[in-house]
Amino acid sequence: MSVRKLTASLLTSLAMLGAIAIGNAQEHVPPADPFAFEPDFQWFRPVTDMDLADMKPKKRANTGWFATYDRLALYASRPELDDLTSAETKLDLGWGNRYEIGYMLPDVEHGWMFTYTNLHGPSAYDTVIRERLNRTNEGDLLPYGSKDGVVGPPFGAIVPAGDGNVLQYNVRQYWVQDALNVLEYDSFELNKHWRMEPYHYGGILEPFVGFRWSRLNDYNVRQDYRTTLDGSLLSDLILGDDYERLLTDSTITENDVLAGQVGFRYIKFRDRFTFSADFRAFTGGSLQCAKTQQTVDTTVYDGNGIGSEVSFELVDKTTPVYTRNEEFVIGFDIRGEMAYQLTKSIKLRGGFQVIDFATGIWRGGPPQGPSNLLIGGDSDQDVVMVGGTFGIELNR
Structure with missing residues (x-):
């Protein structure tokens, strides 16, 4: 046999072996590679009613990569505190966002969904405005080029800045606040979805199971303003006859x-x-930590009238006290939405959402704070968040 025929025979044998190996390997590869897709990016291509009428429900459901964004306006319940200031039946508005990204295999009808939800607020305070002891810093009102050489805004500044008037008010004042309902909420979810066969009238059911990590931070703040002018503070041998004090007790739970x-x-x-309608029930544990601290801000003046100068300011902060606890949690999350097919790949949608942590949430911090100002709450409370949503959906 010549070299040319031997070479041709070897190449043919190798090609046959390669084909057999590829055929065997294809039996074990995934049915689809989620990162190997060819999007046409025609998200804004018009779609007609006839196009949608000819599509079966299974074809209209999301396949491959898809994502949604929703703006949330949720009312949250107030904490249950151990005093008469709590009003747990009241609801206060907070704004947030919800992001979802998922991938559904088109052939085997199962996939994954990741959801991130946040709520900033509500931030409800009971506020009282108190004028400070010297009421107005006259030097802060002088225009540029005054005869006495003091330069005021906008080309100059009071040093230190804390001695100046409150911007836009032209007076020196405190906003003395007591927190009514202040919280922040973040939630991360990862769920495994299965898409069932459409029902007779086109409805599709997708059961899922997953994991949820939620963080709910509650802020409890109480403030008290005292001054020698109203008699709530007495003259001091060191501080003198004219000084004021702002006490702030705070707990972050x-x-x-x-x-x-x-x-x-x-x-x-x-x-x-x-x-569409979503329902999820969750249960697990709540790892709780409360940080309690007091801040005392004392300002000493050389008088108690308009134009009195600040002699010095003392700020003292106590060592933070940490308290830990664990509780059992059970709750549910309900969503209902209606979406309108705007283009080939884009839908506009609106709906509602209810999030209920029925047990295991600590709000208000420990029952007793660093002073009599701060009254905490129980470590096994419920939190309800309910409101509307509006957003957009994209399916490639």
Whole structure:
């Protein structure tokens, strides 16, 4: 056999072996690679009612990569404190966001969904404005080029800045605040979804199971303003006859909720509209930590009238006290939405959401703070957040 024929025979054998190996390997590869897709980026291509009418519900459901964004306006319940100032039946408004990104395999009808939700607020305070002892810093009102050489805003500044008037008010004052309902909420979810076969009238059910990590931070603040002018402070041998004091007791209570959850999503298509409902129930543990601290701000003056100068200011802060606790948590999350098919890949949608932590949330901090100002709450409370949502959905 010549060298040329031998070489041709070897190449043919190698090609056959490679084909067999590739065929065997294809039996074990995933049905689809989530990162190997060819998007056409025609998100804004118009879509007609006829296009949607000809599509079966299974074809209209999200496949491949998809994402949503919603703006949240949720009312949150107030904390249950151990005094008469609490009003847990009241609700206060807070604003937040919800982001979702998911991937659904088109052939085997299962995939993953990641959800991040945050709520900034509510930030409800009971506020009283108190004028400070010298009421107005006259030097802060002088225009540029005054004869006495003192330069006021906007080309100069009072040094230190804390001795100047409150910007836009032209007086020196404190906003003495007591917190009524102040919290921040963040939640991370990862769920495994399964898409069932459409029902007779086109509805699709997607059961899912997943994990949820939520953090709810509650802020409890009480302030008290005292001065020698109204008799709430007495003359001091060192501080003198004219001084004021602002006491601030504060507690930051963190609740880290680690929970497993189960739920379902139901989707129904009708013309350009998509109706959906989500329900998830979760249970787990709440790791709680409360940080309590007091700040005392004392300002000493050389008099008690307009134009009195600040002699010096003393700020004292106590050592923070940490308290830890653990509680059992159970709750649910309900969402309902209606979306309108605007273009080929974009939907506008609106709806509502209810988040209920039925047990295991600590608000207000320990029952007794560093002074009689701060009254805390129980470590096993409930929190309800309810309101509306509005957003956009993108499916490639």
